[in-house]
Amino acid sequence: MNEPSSLARSGPKATPRPVKRRTLERTLASWPLYLALLPTLALLAVFAYWPTVQGVLESLFSSTVQDARVFVGFENYRTLFQDVTFWKGFVNAIWYFLFGITVGWFVPFVIAELLVSLSNPRLEYALRTLLILPIAFPAAVFAFVWSFLYDPNDGVFNTFLNNVGLGGLAHNWLGDPHTALGSLMMVGFPLILISSGGGLPFLLILVGLQNIPRDILDAAAIDGCSRVRRVFAIDLPLLGTQFGLLTMLALIGLTQAGSITLLLATNGGPAFSTTTPVVWLVQSGISAGNFGYGVAMGTVLFAISIVLSLSYQGLPRLLGRLVNRRTR
Amino acid sequence: MTAPALVSPKVRSSRGWTARQNDAVIGGVLALVALLGLFPFLFILVGSFKTQAQLTQSYWLPAFPLHFENYAVAWEQIRGYTLNSFFVGAVTSLAILSLGTVSGFVFARYRFPGRNFFFSSIIILLAVPGIINLVPLFILMRSLHLIDTLWALIIPYTVGNLYTTVYLMRNAVTGIGEEIFEAALLDGASGPQIYGRIALPLIFPTMGTVIITTLTGVWNEYLWALLVINDPAKRTIGTGLQFFTNQLTTDYGPLFAGYLLASLPLLILFAFASKYFVAGLQAGGTKQ
Numbered sequence A: 001m002n003e004p005s006s007l008a009r010s011g012p013k014a015t016p017r018p019v020k021r022r023t024l025e026r027t028l029a030s031w032p033l034y035l036a037l038l039p040t041l042a043l044l045a046v047f048a049y050w051p052t053v054q055g056v057l058e059s060l061f062s063s064t065v066q067d068a069r070v071f072v073g074f075e076n077y078r079t080l081f082q083d084v085t086f087w088k089g090f091v092n093a094i095w096y097f098l099f100g101i102t103v104g105w106f107v108p109f110v111i112a113e114l115l116v117s118l119s120n121p122r123l124e125y126a127l128r129t130l131l132i133l134p135i136a137f138p139a140a141v142f143a144f145v146w147s148f149l150y151d152p153n154d155g156v157f158n159t160f161l162n163n164v165g166l167g168g169l170a171h172n173w174l175g176d177p178h179t180a181l182g183s184l185m186m187v188g189f190p191l192i193l194i195s196s197g198g199g200l201p202f203l204l205i206l207v208g209l210q211n212i213p214r215d216i217l218d219a220a221a222i223d224g225c226s227r228v229r230r231v232f233a234i235d236l237p238l239l240g241t242q243f244g245l246l247t248m249l250a251l252i253g254l255t256q257a258g259s260i261t262l263l264l265a266t267n268g269g270p271a272f273s274t275t276t277p278v279v280w281l282v283q284s285g286i287s288a289g290n291f292g293y294g295v296a297m298g299t300v301l302f303a304i305s306i307v308l309s310l311s312y313q314g315l316p317r318l319l320g321r322l323v324n325r326r327t328r
Numbered sequence B: 001m002t003a004p005a006l007v008s009p010k011v012r013s014s015r016g017w018t019a020r021q022n023d024a025v026i027g028g029v030l031a032l033v034a035l036l037g038l039f040p041f042l043f044i045l046v047g048s049f050k051t052q053a054q055l056t057q058s059y060w061l062p063a064f065p066l067h068f069e070n071y072a073v074a075w076e077q078i079r080g081y082t083l084n085s086f087f088v089g090a091v092t093s094l095a096i097l098s099l100g101t102v103s104g105f106v107f108a109r110y111r112f113p114g115r116n117f118f119f120s121s122i123i124i125l126l127a128v129p130g131i132i133n134l135v136p137l138f139i140l141m142r143s144l145h146l147i148d149t150l151w152a153l154i155i156p157y158t159v160g161n162l163y164t165t166v167y168l169m170r171n172a173v174t175g176i177g178e179e180i181f182e183a184a185l186l187d188g189a190s191g192p193q194i195y196g197r198i199a200l201p202l203i204f205p206t207m208g209t210v211i212i213t214t215l216t217g218v219w220n221e222y223l224w225a226l227l228v229i230n231d232p233a234k235r236t237i238g239t240g241l242q243f244f245t246n247q248l249t250t251d252y253g254p255l256f257a258g259y260l261l262a263s264l265p266l267l268i269l270f271a272f273a274s275k276y277f278v279a280g281l282q283a284g285g286t287k288q
Helices: A023-029 A031-058 A075-081 A084-117 A121-136 A139-149 A156-163 A180-185 A200-210 A214-222 A227-238 A240-256 A259-264 A277-287 A291-311 A314-324 B019-047 B052-057 B069-109 B115-127 B130-143 B151-174 B178-186 B191-202 B204-220 B223-228 B237-247 B252-285
Strands: none
Touching (some): A031 A291, A031 B069, A031 B115, A031 B151, A075 A291, A084 A121, A084 A200, A084 A240, A121 B252, A139 A259, A139 B019, A139 B237, A139 B252, A180 A259, A200 A240, A214 A227, A240 A277, A240 A291, A259 A277, A259 B223, A277 A291, B019 B252, B052 B252, B069 B115, B069 B151, B069 B191, B069 B237, B130 B151, B130 B223, B178 B191, B223 B237, B237 B252
């Protein structure tokens, strides 16, 4: 293979050389590069870009199992805005979000702070490993194990309550519309809360705390900064990036939550108490065969997620960071 | 509090405790939290050796004799799911690595018309939530007659991880540094040679992260598999375990044994590569 085009002399930040001329020639000479990229680009075009375009078109049709596809214009969208279950699911997703950014951040933060306060590195390593060990279990196992804990007859929670004489509190945790959503949120308590990103909040916060430069902490200690004061004066402000990313992920999760519901609570739980937009999309859009309606839901969720990201000012920043960032 | 003496907080905390006392208290609290987190798994580990009668009699404590046959019963059921997940994971990892490293290398090392356009068009997918493509991709898979084949899992898993990988690989190659490539170029190495002999070995750690992210992703994925796989012989871990759970509702011993067996590959991965495991999760955090 002949050398296609000059190897980039320096990283992406270097000023592009002023070669406006003979673009066609350079394009032709670069054919091996395009050939190398072709499989990736083709795969993404067919299985990432094309479905999106196709989907938006499909949302203008109604296609149930019996009927043939019928063009219905924006009818699917109109139905969607009056679909009580969809919006009920959205409210549930907001509860997930609120739980995630309060309990889902507070517990990992406290534990990470305690972990970095340890002075013995071996002890720190051992405890850190034990604390994150549950992330090594597959999500489905995690969910089913917890569903056993919640089991009304043989479950650990009810057995425990009965054994200590609090049988009155025993409950059909996932079967009662009042406790089902809360029970799903608590899966993985205390540290690996599946509904709020699994082990990710803890890992990100911990890395953030570990990356705080030693000299800042030493300087603060010399100035008589107490351990508690350090949390508010140093740690929290310096964790801005991590919390920014976590906020972003929580906002994206707002439109994507639902895997855990599908695993544990059939049909979105009793009286739709645990349904989420994704669960409803799967049920009414795919399982019921009404694809047009399903795509309409997907598109609306996508739009909501874009609006949320943009209003958080995260998207331009995130994209800018992704494109410009160089490793280290 | 005493006057601020010039001692490092490593030696003496603000309350005047020694570091050792400090560690004992905090370590104790953290050990309790860790135990709380691991308790459900310890419980099923103990329970996986019990018969139903033993579970009723001795709910909290181990019961003897240990019934290892629970594992045989469970393995009989989930063997197929495990093998399917392995196959899907292996093919997906291979596809992602070969496509991702080549593209990452090209984007990092070459300048050519359309580079920024192509790279941006790949990167922007990072910001597109997968939900919008759920139904269209299902329709596409159906019209390609791939429903109920493992390809219906492999292709979307590959595509879903590909853009993150291209991005990670481009960064990894960019991070290698200029000199080594220029030296190779002066020695007359061709593009493919530079890719194979220099870039690939140096981005090995990133490849490890990608493999682990992919395998955990495949092992954890549930929603999509639920949609495209109905054939019992094609079920993977996620959907397979659900079927398994519904079958064995009242036979907890084998059920727990099955859960542990299904977790074993990821646990082994975690034991031997927990550094990559954690790095992979963190890299995956930017994906979703």
